[in-house]
Amino acid sequence: MCGINGIYNFSGQHVTDIPALIQGMNSSIVHRGPDDSGEWNTEDRKLFLGHRRLSIIDLSAGGHQPMIDTKSNAIVFNGEIYNYKELKKTLPDISYKSESDTEVLLHLLNTKGMNGLTELNGMYAFAWWQQNEQKLYLVRDRLGKKPLYYTVQNGILAFSSEIRALLTLPWVVAQPDDEALYHFLTFNQVAAPKTLFHNIYKLAPASYLVADKNGIVEKSVFWDIEYTEPAEKTEADICARLHKELSEAVARRMVADVPVGAFLSGGVDSSAIVAYMNQLGFNKIKTYSIGFSNQPDYTELKYAENIAKKYQTEHFEKIVEPNDLKELLPEMATVFDEPLADATAIPIWFISKLARENGTIVVQTGDGSDELFCGYRNWLRYAKLYPWFHLYQKFPGWIKQGISQIAGAKDASSAASEIMQRAVRNEEFFWGGAKAFKESTKHNFLTKEWQKKMQDVHSYSVISNVKEAFDKHKSLHHLNDIDWMCYLGVKQQVPERYLH
Secondary structure (H helix, E strand, C coil): CCEEEEEECCCCCCCCCHHHHHHHHHHHCHHHCECEEEEEECCCCCEEEEEEECCCCCCCHHHCCCEECCCCCEEEEEEEECCHHHHHHHCCCCCCCCCCHHHHHHHHHHHHHHHHHHHCCEEEEEEEEECCCCEEEEEECCCCCCCCEEEEECCEEEEECCHHHHCCCCCCCCCECHHHHHHHHHHCCCCCCCCCECCCEECCCCEEEEEECCEEEEEEECCCCCCCCCCCCCHHHHHHHHHHHHHHHHHHCCCCCCCEEEECCCCHHHHHHHHHHHHCCCCCCEEEEEEECCCHHHCCHHHHHHHHHHCCCEEEEEEECHHHHHHHHHHHHHHCCCCCCCCCHHHHHHHHHHHHHCCCCEEECCCCHHHHHCCCHHHHHHHHHHHHHHHHHCCCHHHHHHHHHHHHHHHCCCHHHHHHHHHHCCCCCCCCCCCCCCHHHHHHHCCHHHHHHCCCCCCHHHHHHHHHHHHHHHCCCCCCHHHHHHHHHHHHHHHHHHCC
């Protein structure tokens, strides 16, 4: 994974022993990078950078970070740039000291600045110090595969790959963010830029911020989903292009100087990835699957075994027993910096441990395919109900309000009442992963004091932020309700839940 840390004291105030603080931040995330550790600071000692390394590309000391060039520009980087070899050919002819993607990224940024972000194919979170401009750039990849948290307090910007590192700093106090908690009760997750900690934020996917001697001076979005008419006119042509794109994507992710394997559930997504690995000529791939003791409805081992046999992988399985869960659950609270009510975190933990124990450092999975291809069964129900919802939205407001009140009087917490209320408030019908408490239900158990504090807060604000961006696309293209569901899934569910 790698982990990055930093402290930028743009106010110039005195802070006791920042080098020790950076070392402490590095130590708190040693699990992200067990192979190497490094620290660096500018001559004026206003900026301190830290890094924990998991070696994937160029295992030599040449890939050590923080990485500094001859002009004192610096970078700490977490992730992988899949097309770094192609980018290297387009950059000015300079003498490289390593074969790492980090060095290529540093020179790309030195040459093109933030304009170079559009050329990156990869997953990343990084901090780049531009010496001439005296500016610090924090950047997160398009879909938020790599995390990046930050806090600004008393003239000091601190950032890290994990919240726990920020909490080691003496001026950062762990306090709950009430609004974030209110939204968590609806979505089981927290959307950027909020976290469940007051004054600690996560950089949103596909965005960057810039800080200089005045603090944070810019926040920008550098990418969004694009909607274009495909050049292919037949289904067969579209399928051919899809196969080509998937094959290239899998091939790029096989570029590593360590073993690459795959998580295999037996479902369409992970099975397809293993098939592409095989077709690309990668033999004896290590694949990993998880099952649960005495839980046949939650075990897909037989499907995974069929795929493993078909492509002759070196297959590993683990059956999770009840005692395994008892031992793990207390530990999960320390694994996650903030609550995440997603049960798949449990099998992911066990399967990751199984892979590491068997020498696999990097794995490919199938996360995100359901959001791209509308692959959830319950989404089909929304698609079928949407025409009726739109028809109901056209009713005069007083009729909608009356029907809603009648439904609410019968059962205010029912799905029908919630749907009608959304129509009354001119909200979207589909809220993505809002599977926890409805707005009405929350008011049944929250204290009156807390409800009063949250009286101007509504969890639809999390959705409306995404809807505003989607509507810009919708005004230019013929997009429908399924497009909205997929867009929201990619923008909210993928980064905040499945990639967390």
